[in-house]
Amino acid sequence: MGKTIAEKIFDAHHVDTPSGDIHVIKLDAVFCHEITTPVAINDLVSRGKDRVFDAGKIKAVIDHVTPAKDSKTAEQGKLIREWTRRQNIKDFFDIGRNGVCHALFPEKGFVRPGYTVIMGDSHTCTHGAFGAFAAGVGTTDLEVGILKGVCAFHYPQTIKITVTGELQKGVYAKDVILSIIGKLGVNGATNKVIEFTGPVVDRMNMEERMTLCNMAVEAGGTSGICYPDMITVEYLWDFIKGDYPSKEDALKDFKKWQSDSDAVYDEEITHDVSGLKPLTTVGYKPDQLKSIEDMGNTKVDQVYIGSCTNGRIEDLRAAAEVLKGKKISDDVRGVLSPATPGVYKQALKEGLIDIFMEAGFCVTNPTCGACLGMSNGVLASGEVCASTTNRNFNGRMGKGGMIHLMSPACAAATALTGYITSEDKIQ
Amino acid sequence: MKLLKKSIITGTGIPVRGNDIDTDRIIPARFMKVVTFDGLGAYAFYDARFDEKGNPTDHPFNNPVYKNAEILIVNKNFGCGSSREHAPQSLARWGIKGIIGESFAEIFAGNCTAMGIPAVTTDEKSTAELMDLVTNNPDLALTINIEIPEIRIGDKTFPCTIPPSKQAALLNGTWDSTEILLKNKEQILKTAARLPYMGGFSS
Numbered sequence: 110m111g112k113t114i115a116e117k118i119f120d121a122h123h124v125d126t127p128s129g130d131i132h133v134i135k136l137d138a139v140f141c142h143e144i145t146t147p148v149a150i151n152d153l154v155s156r157g158k159d160r161v162f163d164a165g166k167i168k169a170v171i172d173h174v175t176p177a178k179d180s181k182t183a184e185q186g187k188l189i190r191e192w193t194r195r196q197n198i199k200d201f202f203d204i205g206r207n208g209v210c211h212a213l214f215p216e217k218g219f220v221r222p223g224y225t226v227i228m229g230d231s232h233t234c235t236h237g238a239f240g241a242f243a244a245g246v247g248t249t250d251l252e253v254g255i256l257k258g259v260c261a262f263h264y265p266q267t268i269k270i271t272v273t274g275e276l277q278k279g280v281y282a283k284d285v286i287l288s289i290i291g292k293l294g295v296n297g298a299t300n301k302v303i304e305f306t307g308p309v310v311d312r313m314n315m316e317e318r319m320t321l322c323n324m325a326v327e328a329g330g331t332s333g334i335c336y337p338d339m340i341t342v343e344y345l346w347d348f349i350k351g352d353y354p355s356k357e358d359a360l361k362d363f364k365k366w367q368s369d370s371d372a373v374y375d376e377e378i379t380h381d382v383s384g385l386k387p388l389t390t391v392g393y394k395p396d397q398l399k400s401i402e403d404m405g406n407t408k409v410d411q412v413y414i415g416s417c418t419n420g421r422i423e424d425l426r427a428a429a430e431v432l433k434g435k436k437i438s439d440d441v442r443g444v445l446s447p448a449t450p451g452v453y454k455q456a457l458k459e460g461l462i463d464i465f466m467e468a469g470f471c472v473t474n475p476t477c478g479a480c481l482g483m484s485n486g487v488l489a490s491g492e493v494c495a496s497t498t499n500r501n502f503n504g505r506m507g508k509g510g511m512i513h514l515m516s517p518a519c520a521a522a523t524a525l526t527g528y529i530t531s532e533d534k535i536q
Numbered sequence: 537m538k539l540l541k542k543s544i545i546t547g548t549g550i551p552v553r554g555n556d557i558d559t560d561r562i563i564p565a566r567f568m569k570v571v572t573f574d575g576l577g578a579y580a581f582y583d584a585r586f587d588e589k590g591n592p593t594d595h596p597f598n599n600p601v602y603k604n605a606e607i608l609i610v611n612k613n614f615g616c617g618s619s620r621e622h623a624p625q626s627l628a629r630w631g632i633k634g635i636i637g638e639s640f641a642e643i644f645a646g647n648c649t650a651m652g653i654p655a656v657t658t659d660e661k662s663t664a665e666l667m668d669l670v671t672n673n674p675d676l677a678l679t680i681n682i683e684i685p686e687i688r689i690g691d692k693t694f695p696c697t698i699p700p701s702k703q704a705a706l707l708n709g710t711w712d713s714t715e716i717l718l719k720n721k722e723q724i725l726k727t728a729a730r731l732p733y734m735g736g737f738s739s
Binding site: 122123124127128129130131135144145147148151152174179181182184185188229230231233245246247248249250263295296299300326327329331394481482483490500502503504505508509 | 556558560561564565566568569570571572573583588612613616617618619620621622624639641642643646647650651699700701704705726727
């Protein structure tokens, strides 16, 4: 009987089966940020176990609130900063080098096919785009990961989603994943891995695959996962060229992390996206969807472009294409947070930042800030935001605020008109 | 090693109705500017408990009849969204010792077990009946028997389920994984040695 990619990764990392289908697996990387990690550090200190399993496999960043906005967030930053120094964690990204964790760490080449990764952050599933098993955990599980380099999971059951058809112009990876969440529902993949495959995924670049995998958790999934291929090799080549004589050799090695043709799935779904139109969310759950063309005159107060879902260079390019030479509505506050310093610099080089600023956008430093209502664009009660982020939960971006999730191109179009608008309506 | 076995949880109940209650709702991110979980009980369901002007709503967590409740009853997909352990920690620090629900999000359920809080599931009909019983009799004690497993309230019993691994962890007192996994050092090293790219591993 064949195996899925997730099963192959689990089997290669198996440490123990303490009970039932629970597998303890060895971790290749433990990622840390300043909101969930300091609590774990303090607990380890209080247990007299202020150690790390392997300083080289722990990567840390301050990204949720940066620069610190008050004494409390400064304290969180201080705690993780001092810990990385104390534990000799070299890959620590502090202010000036920091960015949204799930955009920054892939950019640094920290995720490879076949890896196992945890982080105290639910969008860790993003890294499945590289053919890795990556999952968000709570602080206690993170603490165990930091200390021992292991984590316990249910042996993975997988939902295979084969994405077929041709995406129409103006329809993006964001629309694909929103439509999949719409199909599965917000708990349709609970305790399961979502495997994204098929010709549409094969054609996607790594940024788009990260957008797909990023929102697997919004359907309840443990992780999203894509098969590694030549696009993965190309993205990682600068980091792996010392390990392989050629890209073909790297590809051959990566191919071992693909599901077998006779792998057994919990569910198999074919999802044709040919007729898909630009989507947005309505209400407080990411499976509550509407075509943007059916939104009527839904006015917005703020447009936010950024986050681990859609703050990468491809996203900025798509939005800038819509904004070029135009001004956003006087009634809209436009906020752009390039996800990493690398994205920011590239956008500067390409003239994208000029386009955003000429259009009237405020460009912030890379941070998660506004997405979870912590800083850099919190909503007031009754305000509406068109956002490229991943969660439209009640109050997420600010108490009493309403969030409509959408692609960067539609967010840009919305900023121009002041009401929810698809890209094709902009001349 | 300190083992705290949990087989029976007893207390009065508190129903919080609604499907897909996410962890942002259980504790908004702005209350996560902390470096320990101490004091988070005050912020449980904060934005559902207080309106824009700061006036208390009719949320059950504001209702004095549930002031001493220890068992939370919820509907489907409770705890979805963010992985923040701050969510179950805030409930625990408010006074919750066990949760009964139709279903839970994976990370939330994992966090509960890691904290030694049983999160047991019941079907839709039983959940509705339990919620009604508690609403009409807030002083009536509920018992979650993890071993059977079942829920008892007054002279009624309801079957419930809990994943075997989580059940074993609570019954054996091995839910504190930080302590438990320290035992597995040898096997961890063996697996690490087997993986070609795991150089530099130290424990």
